[in-house]
Amino acid sequence: MSSNNRPLSPHLDxxxxxxxxxxxxxxxxxxAFLTIGTIVLVWWLxxxxxxxxxxxxxxxxxxxxxxxxxxxGWSFALFFHLANGIRxxxxxxxxxxxxxxxxxxxxxxxxxxxxxxxxVWVAAFSFGVGA
Amino acid sequence: MSLRSPLGHAKGLGSxxxxxxxxxxxxxxxxxxIPLTVWFAFKVAVLSMSDYKTVLDCIGSPWSAALIxxxxxxAFYHAALGMQVIYEDYIGGKAVRxxxxxxxxxxxxxxxxxxxxxxxxxxxxx
Numbered sequence: 001m002s003s004n005n006r007p008l009s010p011h012l013d014x015x016x017x018x019x020x021x022x023x024x025x026x027x028x029x030x031x032a033f034l035t036i037g038t039i040v041l042v043w044w045l046x047x048x049x050x051x052x053x054x055x056x057x058x059x060x061x062x063x064x065x066x067x068x069x070x071x072x073g074w075s076f077a078l079f080f081h082l083a084n085g086i087r088x089x090x091x092x093x094x095x096x097x098x099x100x101x102x103x104x105x106x107x108x109x110x111x112x113x114x115x116x117x118x119x120v121w122v123a124a125f126s127f128g129v130g131a
Numbered sequence: 132m133s134l135r136s137p138l139g140h141a142k143g144l145g146s147x148x149x150x151x152x153x154x155x156x157x158x159x160x161x162x163x164x165i166p167l168t169v170w171f172a173f174k175v176a177v178l179s180m181s182d183y184k185t186v187l188d189c190i191g192s193p194w195s196a197a198l199i200x201x202x203x204x205x206a207f208y209h210a211a212l213g214m215q216v217i218y219e220d221y222i223g224g225k226a227v228r229x230x231x232x233x234x235x236x237x238x239x240x241x242x243x244x245x246x247x248x249x250x251x252x253x254x255x256x257x
Binding site: 028031032034037039041042045046048049052055056059062063071078079082085086087088089092102116119120121123124125127 | 144150158160162164165168169172173177179180183187190199206207213215217222232239242245248249250252253
């Protein structure tokens, strides 16, 4: 009898990732995404330094549907990486390793990142000055 | 056959003794970035709907500029450390891995320098 066809565990084709494992890989993904996303920040700051015309065209692009979609992804990635990063610091300090803690803090991380993303967009649309 | 003792062989295969600094620097920058990113994200959100003059004054004020430069240094350092870990985990070939790490470090340094210069130009007004 061949043992080659035995299923391996965890076999990623048939194995449902637990939430904590999913958040772990998303932490990496958002980290890499944010690294690429710094280009937007650099571009925005350079446009601001270049003067009114350059800045206004940067603002116009960011205000377009495409620009806003980038910023929406950017802001959620930032707040997710922030919230999950704080959880990593808690783990580094030696707390919350129980399975129930990990499950609970996973939801706290997701809730916090959604809450902060919504807050920052509400702030953007509520408190703008002069435009 | 090697004449090295098993202990000597293990020592020779040991770490480069630089991991702790990498690990620690990633945590220090992470902690610095908690208040800095929350502050900056909400600042930019509010400014995104504002006119040129308001944004220029707000980003260019002395403390604001100093905090943004701090944010840039911490963020790009943190990004470089994080990308290095990702490359080390997923890239098997040593040459490609080293090239990827080095290329990313150089590119992120350039981006950090460009954004710091932009903030300085904004702060001193041209």
